[in-house]
Amino acid sequence: MDKAEILSQLQEIFRDTLDDQEVTLAYETTANDVEGWDSLTHIHLVVSIEKHFKLRFTAKEIQSWKNIGELVEGIISKK
Amino acid sequence: MNNYLEEILLKLESKRPAHAKKLRLNTNYLNELYVSRANDFYSQYEKHLLRENTDLDFSIDCYLRMLDDMAIERMNFLRQGKYSSVSLMEVEKCIYNNPDMMCYHMHGLALAQFLWFDQYERYSFFADSLAGYAKSAESYLEIGCGHGLYCYTAIKLLPENVKFEVVDISDYSIGICKGIINDPKVNFITKNVLEYASNSTFGFITIGEVLEHLEDPLVLLKKLKDLLSDDGISYISAPVNAPMIDHIYLFNEVQEIRDLINQAGLEIIEEKVVISEHVSQQYADKFKVPVMFAAFIKQKQQ
Ligand SMILES: C[S@@+](CC[C@H](N)C(=O)[O-])C[C@H]1O[C@@H](n2cnc3c(N)ncnc32)[C@H](O)[C@@H]1O
Numbered sequence: 001m002d003k004a005e006i007l008s009q010l011q012e013i014f015r016d017t018l019d020d021q022e023v024t025l026a027y028e029t030t031a032n033d034v035e036g037w038d039s040l041t042h043i044h045l046v047v048s049i050e051k052h053f054k055l056r057f058t059a060k061e062i063q064s065w066k067n068i069g070e071l072v073e074g075i076i077s078k079k
Numbered sequence: 080m081n082n083y084l085e086e087i088l089l090k091l092e093s094k095r096p097a098h099a100k101k102l103r104l105n106t107n108y109l110n111e112l113y114v115s116r117a118n119d120f121y122s123q124y125e126k127h128l129l130r131e132n133t134d135l136d137f138s139i140d141c142y143l144r145m146l147d148d149m150a151i152e153r154m155n156f157l158r159q160g161k162y163s164s165v166s167l168m169e170v171e172k173c174i175y176n177n178p179d180m181m182c183y184h185m186h187g188l189a190l191a192q193f194l195w196f197d198q199y200e201r202y203s204f205f206a207d208s209l210a211g212y213a214k215s216a217e218s219y220l221e222i223g224c225g226h227g228l229y230c231y232t233a234i235k236l237l238p239e240n241v242k243f244e245v246v247d248i249s250d251y252s253i254g255i256c257k258g259i260i261n262d263p264k265v266n267f268i269t270k271n272v273l274e275y276a277s278n279s280t281f282g283f284i285t286i287g288e289v290l291e292h293l294e295d296p297l298v299l300l301k302k303l304k305d306l307l308s309d310d311g312i313s314y315i316s317a318p319v320n321a322p323m324i325d326h327i328y329l330f331n332e333v334q335e336i337r338d339l340i341n342q343a344g345l346e347i348i349e350e351k352v353v354i355s356e357h358v359s360q361q362y363a364d365k366f367k368v369p370v371m372f373a374a375f376i377k378q379k380q381q
Binding site: 017019031038039040043044046047050056059062 | 097151153157158358359362368
């Protein structure tokens with residue numbers, strides 16, 4: 001799966017989890033850019049992403065992404 | 080009186096801005112009574128902190144530590160569908176008898192009582208109706224006092240002649256409750272409630288957020304039935320889908336709590352249910368967002 005494909009699947013997961021069809025993601029998107037992405041929904045996002053991509057992040061990884069690009073890299077490195 | 084609520088929110092803002100912003104947003108629908116109740120308790124609480132040679136900054140650090148624990152517990156819960164602790168013996172050893180853990184956990188909870196709107200909703204439900212329901216009560220028992228907010232409030236709202244007894248499994252909880260209440264009229268007992276017995280029944284019994292700390296909450300509800308006088312009333316609250324380091328029994332939905340109350344031979348008079356985030360019921364169900372349940376209950380009429 002390439003980066004663009006992961007990004008597009010992430011966007012679907014974000015829309016579903018944040019209950020907001022307007023969410024648009026780019027590699028440089030951060031939590032501050034997305035309404036509703038807070039510490040609580042972060043946990044929901046992580047769990048949805050883990051389920052979808054069938055992987056498990058460590059506690060350290062969950063805190064480490066500064067933007068969506070880093071999350072995409074994180075997913076690739078786990079696959 | 081000092082605006083402690085504002086002071087705490089400002090301090091939180093400097094340490095965890097996004098969280099503080101969310102707390103403000105979540106509570107901005109609440110009225111002046113909320114602010115004055117918060118300031119009343121926090122001022123009483125601060126006096127205790129000062130007597131212990133510490134201050135609100137310490138308490139805020141405790142609260143943030145508790146939040147970090149909760150995030151870990153929540154992640155595990157969503158992944159595994161169950162709480163991480165399974166036995167009371169284990170929790171008693173690792174948490175209730177561990178002053179370091181109990182310290183930050185209890186101070187964190189004390190602050191949270193007026194920072195989280197669902198906690199305030201459960202509190203105001205209690206404080207608004209206690210005097211009416213406890214009209215003829217001559218004795219008040221509290222099981223699992225923790226920080227002591229509920230007992231503190233009951234002392235203020237009930238007549239002078241009412242006798243007070245408090246039971247908690249943790250020495251630390253008894254200590255902090257005693258310290259905050261600072262009133263010699265209360266008889267404090269450190270004991271697992273399952274081993275507690277009394278010669279007489281009580282006219283009012285409070286059990287806030289304790290059921291989920293037991294392996295079998297029905298046993299406590301049956302005990303409550305025995306401890307409650309024939310015309311006695313009890314206030315009870317318990318959360319659904321609320322992982323915490325010391326929670327053992329998972330309620331998946333509110334109806335399970337109602338069913339247990341009924342099974343124990345008790346009857347709900349009035350109840351309050353609040354989702355702990357401002358989200359729809361559908362969203363709460365999907366992501367197992369914690370839900371707060373509180374009720375006034377009485378002996379089932381035969
Ligand atoms: C979450 S705190 C509740 C504090 C307060 N009642 C409230 O409603 O916010 C739970 C308290 O129950 C106590 N507890 C847990 N299991 C208990 C048991 N088996 N017997 C007595 N107390 C217990 C804990 O030590 C703790 O102080």
